[in-house]
Amino acid sequence: MSLTIPTQGLNTYYTMDGLNTINLNLLDPLGYFANYAITIESPVFETLLESLGDEPNFTLPDFLLWCPTFQDFFQDEENSSLYNLLVAFLNIAKIKVKWTLIQDEKTWKRLVALYIGHYMELNIRAIKDEENRLSLVAGTPQAKETRHLEYEVGNEVFKDMRATIYGSQFWFEYEPYGRFLSGFWGTSIL
Amino acid sequence: MAIPTVDFLERPLVDKKMVWDFNEHRYVALVDGVLKDAYVNLVIDWKTKENAQSYLDLVSRVVNETILSFKDEKYKNAMLYYIGHSKKMRLEIQKVLYDTVWYNRRDGGFMMAYNSGANLNQGKMIEFGIDKAISSIARQIIKNSPLGTRYMTVDINEKQIFASLTTLLAYLVSQGYITSTQSDVVADSEDLNDLPYTEDYQLVELENDRYLFTNIKSIKSYVEDMWIYDNVNGTW
Numbered sequence: 001m002s003l004t005i006p007t008q009g010l011n012t013y014y015t016m017d018g019l020n021t022i023n024l025n026l027l028d029p030l031g032y033f034a035n036y037a038i039t040i041e042s043p044v045f046e047t048l049l050e051s052l053g054d055e056p057n058f059t060l061p062d063f064l065l066w067c068p069t070f071q072d073f074f075q076d077e078e079n080s081s082l083y084n085l086l087v088a089f090l091n092i093a094k095i096k097v098k099w100t101l102i103q104d105e106k107t108w109k110r111l112v113a114l115y116i117g118h119y120m121e122l123n124i125r126a127i128k129d130e131e132n133r134l135s136l137v138a139g140t141p142q143a144k145e146t147r148h149l150e151y152e153v154g155n156e157v158f159k160d161m162r163a164t165i166y167g168s169q170f171w172f173e174y175e176p177y178g179r180f181l182s183g184f185w186g187t188s189i190l
Numbered sequence: 191m192a193i194p195t196v197d198f199l200e201r202p203l204v205d206k207k208m209v210w211d212f213n214e215h216r217y218v219a220l221v222d223g224v225l226k227d228a229y230v231n232l233v234i235d236w237k238t239k240e241n242a243q244s245y246l247d248l249v250s251r252v253v254n255e256t257i258l259s260f261k262d263e264k265y266k267n268a269m270l271y272y273i274g275h276s277k278k279m280r281l282e283i284q285k286v287l288y289d290t291v292w293y294n295r296r297d298g299g300f301m302m303a304y305n306s307g308a309n310l311n312q313g314k315m316i317e318f319g320i321d322k323a324i325s326s327i328a329r330q331i332i333k334n335s336p337l338g339t340r341y342m343t344v345d346i347n348e349k350q351i352f353a354s355l356t357t358l359l360a361y362l363v364s365q366g367y368i369t370s371t372q373s374d375v376v377a378d379s380e381d382l383n384d385l386p387y388t389e390d391y392q393l394v395e396l397e398n399d400r401y402l403f404t405n406i407k408s409i410k411s412y413v414e415d416m417w418i419y420d421n422v423n424g425t426w
Contacts, residue, residue: 057397073343078402079192081345087394087402128340129262137263 010047012039048100055099058090058112066113067166070120085123089116101177111174117166192345192408193276201417202274208284211247212417215270216254217280219246219287228288230295249290253283256323260338267409268346272336276344282335286328293325346412348405351396355380358393358401367391 007013015036063086064071074080093115102108129135161167202210207223210216221242225231232242261269273279306317324332332338352358359373368376368386376384382393382401392404405411 059397076192076194076344078349078351079194079345081342083345083349084392084394084402084404087396091394124341130340132262135262135264 008037011041011044012037014038052100052103055094056105056109058094058109060086062109063090063113063116066110067117067120070117073124082120082124086116086120089119097174101180107173111170111177114166114170114173118161118164118170121164121166192347192349193272194344197277199275199277199280203277203280208280208287210274211250214251214254215274216250217273217283217287218250219284219291221246224288224291227284228291230291232291235295246287246291249287249294252323253286253290253328256320257283257286257332257337259320260332261340265341267413268342271346271409271412272342272344279335279337282331282337285331286324286337289328289331290324293328345404347408350403352401352403354399355401358403361403 015038060074060077064074070082073082074086077083090112093112097108097111097115099108102111126134132138161171202212202217204210206220207227208217208219211218221232221239224246232245233239236242236245257273258266258269273283306315308315336342336344350361352361355377359368359377362368362385363370363373367388367390372384372386376382382395385393390405390407392406394402394404396402
């Protein structure tokens, strides 16, 4: 059965699906020349989106459950200096880790938490700026050996995620799901 | 305010133990407080109370600069504001100041940090550096508190959570960020993207239709609002 059959609502579809089919039937003297609409009265199931519903609420305790090392940073909730960053990452995580794909609340919350944890760790490293890279005050000059540029074609996303402990956990769990999002092992979605 | 209310001080607290230096933005221990809480009679060491107080002023400067050495210059203003407006930080500073007074009476002392010497045999300079300015205990006190963090965990910016779009818009209008006409547009569309472009605040939507407002120019307004000594009238 073609996937492009015309449908109406959730439970009605047509037997003929285009002008070509109608014209062919006109040429066939013994043909039916009829376009049937078949309606299934029962059982009619709800669609996947209806059964899934909206994505669950993701709150600060959900994040701290899977990333407890950040607990101290969020003691003052919205007054914490990284709270705005957390919300910004959460908004992106909801786009990247699709609820419609994961479909399981506990797994989805864990993946979102680990995704945020990964980028939060990278950002804290940048904020700390211990090497004074982003400072106007003269700091310790960087040794030449640390300037290292490398090009690699292939699984770059995995390499990025491996940079933190939360990222590697995230990718281990998310990789099988990521395959379903695109034909490129999820690399185009991250 | 973003410093939690239980911890917040409207102005740096001045009492019989410590005063606030409004020029250099740091706490200075008082001779009587040191005698009462650190059990050291500095008047005996320094002959007069004025001498002892001047000495404590120098101690305060050394401690303050040592604390700031844990941070990058770009976080300095926020840190000074936090020290001046947090009860917890006041207590930590007091502990470090008293510890430094003890330390100075022993072999170390912040004067050690000023010492340097040349070893002519080897042709080398010997410097003690900032490590010797405060004791190892004081350093640990600093590291155990937000004083020793590189970036502060408390956001100094003013923040406020609104339970609905209506209350948020009313606040923005009352503060003069937007006009009531602009507010009506957003109220109809229920889309924050319809707010006029601004560089004054951050607005994020939270779960359950709540909104977090952050004034990202708080530090600037604090500096403008700061007590400045009036030379003409002799007042702050």
